[in-house]
Amino acid sequence: MSLQIYIIRRILFAIPLILGITVVSFIIANAVPADPINANLPQNALNDPELVAAFRERWGLDKSPVEQYFIYLGNLLQGDLGVSIKTKNPILEDIQQFLPATIELATVSIVVGLTMGISFGVVSAVWRNSIIDYLVRIFALIGVSFPVFLLALIGLTVFHAELGWVAGPGRLSFLVDDPPQVTGWFTIDSLLAGEWETFWDALSHLILPSLVLGSFVSGIIARITRSSLLEELNADYIRTARSKGLHERVVIVKHALSNALIPVVTIIGLLYGNLLAGAVLTESIFAWPGLGRYVFRASTSQDFPAIMGVSMLIALIYVAVNFLVDILYYFLDPRIRLK
Amino acid sequence: MKGINKRHLLTSMMMVFLLFLAAACGGAETEAPAQEEEPAGQVEETAPEETEAEAPAEEEAMEEEAEEPAEEEAMEEEAEPEAPAEEEAMEEEAEEMMEEEERVLIIGHSEVTESYDLAHAFNPTSGIVHRASYDTLVTFPDTDASSIEPNLATSWSVSEDGLSYTFNLRDDVTFANGDPLTADDVVFSFTRLINVQSNPSFLADPIESLEAVDDLTVVINLVEPRPSFLAEMVNSAFSVANDAEVIAAGGTNAEDAASTDGAQEFLDQNSVGTGPYILESWTPQEETVLVRNPGYWGESPYFDRIIIVNIPEAATQQVALESGDIDLATDLAPDQVTGLEDDPNITVFRGQDRWTHFVLMNRDPEIGGPVSDPNVALAIRYALDYQGYTDLWTGSVTPGSNMWIGIAGAFGPDQAFERDLDRARDLLTEAGYPDGFEIELSYPDFTFGGINLSTNAQKIQADLAEVGITVSLRPGEVQVSLEEYRNGEQGFAYWFWGPDILDPVDFLSFLPGGKVAGERTNWTEDMIDEDTLALIAQAGSETDPEVRAEIFEQLQVYAQENGAYAPFNVPAIQTAFRSDIQGYIWHPEWGLDLAGLSRSN
Helix, strand or coil: CCHHHHHHHHHHHHHHHHHHHHHHHHHHHHHCCCCHHHHHCCHHHHHCHHHHHHHHHHCCCCCCHHHHHHHHHHHHHCCCCCECCCCCCEHHHHHHHHHHHHHHHHHHHHHHHHHHHHHHHHHHHHCCCCHHHHHHHHHHHHHHHCCHHHHHHHHHHHHHHHCCCCCCCCCCCCCCCCCCCCCCCHHHHHHHCCCHHHHHHHHHHHHHHHHHHHHHHHHHHHHHHHHHHHHHHCCHHHHHHHHCCCCHHHHHHHHHHHHHCHHHHHHHHHHHHHHHHCCHHHHHHCCCCCHHHHHHHHHHCCCHHHHHHHHHHHHHHHHHHHHHHHHHHHHHCCCCCCC | CCCCCHHHHHHHHHHHHHHHHHHHHCCHHHHHHHHHCCCHHHHHHHHHHHHHHHCHHHHHHHHHHCCHHHHHHHHHHHHCCCCCCHHHHHHHHHHHHHHHHCCEEEEEECCCCCCCCCCCCCCHHHHHHHHHHCCECEECCCCCECCCEECCEEEEEECCCCCEEEEEECCCCECCCCCECCHHHHHHHHHHHHHHCCHHHHHHCCEEEEEEEECCEEEEEECCCCCCHHHHCCCHHHECCCHHHHHHCCCCCCCCHHHHCCCHHHHHHCCCCCCCEEEEEEECCCEEEEEECCCCCCCCCCCCEEEEEECCCHHHHHHHHHCCCCCEECCCCHHHHHHHCCCCCEEEEEEECCCEEEEEECCCHHHHHHHHCHHHHHHHHHHCCHHHHHHHCCCCECCCCCCCCCECCCCCHHHCCCCCHHHHHHHHHHCCCCCCCEEEEEEECCEECCEEHHHHHHHHHHHHHCCCCEEEEEEECHHHHHHHHHCCCCCEEEEEECCCCCCHHHHHHHCCCCHHHHHHHCCCHHHCCHHHHHHHHHHHHCCCHHHHHHHHHHHHHHHHHHCCEEEEEECEEEEEEECCEECCCEECCCEECHHHCEECC
């Protein structure tokens, strides 16, 4: 099957998947036995039937759930995610405000996590059962199992408050103005505007949160890299390569590692989606104005349109990233057949 | 594998070591690559500067000897954390000169608001910002709600029938843009509040009509006599906005304002009031910036610029305060504050928070079971270990009723219950439960204002076990539990209440005919005697302060004997700030008064 047909097929498969996501998120949002009225109107206003009725009508809550769903779906097809009950802004606008911060953090974190994780995995596999191997495995275990919010707090207390090595909460120091928005990434926008100080400040604020998130990622990646590389190193073609007299570095990096990284690529897609969706706690602790905090506030106030909008978006990103990963296989390993 | 030579092994080992160090202790990782690559400049340059600006001990020490300049230098270094590139030095210097003059205050705060429009916002955060950027006609004293004080109105009078309030405005007030304040602005602002029909609009329900008699006189007519009306007008929703500016931004006070008013977007980003500060910008969930109003009619505030940074996590607020990133943290938990008390750079403030924690006992036998019996309710009031809760939560006190203790005439610790287990057992025997009974306690499972409700629920369970009542805990997700509570479906529950109005009438919610009693406890008017009913009716309309005080005293005594609630604790609010910040006062109505804050030299 050619690549083009494969891509088209994958896109077609994504449609029922996304429809399913809308149904599931709609059902979950509606199944919560709590009324948005209570979460969004002040106590005294609840006594006023007129205000309550006006609220229900305005947000379409007076209609049946099925009707609500199809109205939602209809709007969605026109690219309209609706309006947030809480912020009163179109969800798309809200997402535009909060998404770049999350994407910037998640992307930097995955890069940090990959760099650390692959390096650790490689040395750990190459010096199998040495002290280094044990240390890496302990680190990986801690990285995977240590609660992220605790790591974040310890990091802030030690490296920001006590030692002052890195910047603290927020995306920028509180007295530094945001760079003019182009991409929404403060590091890129500040460079585009030639504001070097803002760039360094933004970078300094990225260090701690990305290391915290990255440590989790690197823990997983280090383990996978290690086991997968060990397997490859025992393979026949490695023995052949060695017997040809190739330099050990070439054997490991060029032959073994490039094959060993295929499972790593698989997991990247999942991890990236996780970082986007699961950064609520980290964003909260680092006062990072990202999507995680937005959706947390939306869920505590039963802001259905916002919850659905963000679920849709994250699902779409998830689907897209995994799609890219599958395409990547095609180039990484010619043996992989597209089915 | 043996083929790797020693040189490689060594370099690789070192790399691993560095990386491991990095991973193990976070920050180091950036230093390792930084030394070889470009960022080196940044790390090396910023590190010493940041430490200087953020080392609180040094700053403090310097302040004692050197005066103001030291202080402001530190400020300015925070503003410019990186050493400027050489070619930019000149420009930077000019900027620094300007910033040296500016007095900036940074507040760490967990932002709770969706708007800064007077007609839409109704939240703690908007309350703070409105207090700073607008003014109300009347206000409370600095720390409590014991009296009504003049503000934009110099004086007022109430008609005999209690239906008509006449306010005389100050003649020396201008809005931040220079326009003079007139009675028309007041009428416009209040009718817009009514007609926009948003969150705070219900506050204006008592108003029948408004009239600007002349430039400086406003008459407000009420639907019915309402003794709490002046106290209600202190709410920042009754702030006065400049009608011309609101109209220019697309605003209207017309009857169909709910659908035609278009000023919210503008008012979220700009204030059009007479207050000591002007709203300069708001980035939702990030920060709110206020600048000093140079034309303010009252005493000019100290700070030129106030930045309210959204830090939702209390633990992060603490770190930011300790490192000097922020000057004041508004949302610390009790245990955090205790830890901060030893820090010489930080001052801790404690005041009475506006929440009363109570146990609710549903009067409907179907729902409440044994606790629907008034004698059992009284027994439970005697069985709770009040002292234990105040010991548990530093700075908290025991209330004597469900009227919040900051309100004039509320029963405080002196009139509160004391634990009497024998009395409790007698009452239970009288009610037919000599061996106690089993019951479920419903409560929302979360931490509010630093108080973990689950902790208190466990204590209630232990307290009641001593009189033979076996309580099983039934924690619920907040919104779910709230729904049950508001629908009156919980028989035995633990909740808390903050007054909507800082006036005794708020207490009527807890008596038959009131919201909490009727809807949530099913304690209805047909369950009480005629005299008490008459007293409750009189409490809602009596305007004579002395008669009011007497009525509310009787009603509180009545609730202690017969009520469906056991109020047991009023926790403390805690705030901490850098020790050079002065003038911090917490007020139950508006929270934080930004204009009163200053920095000592």
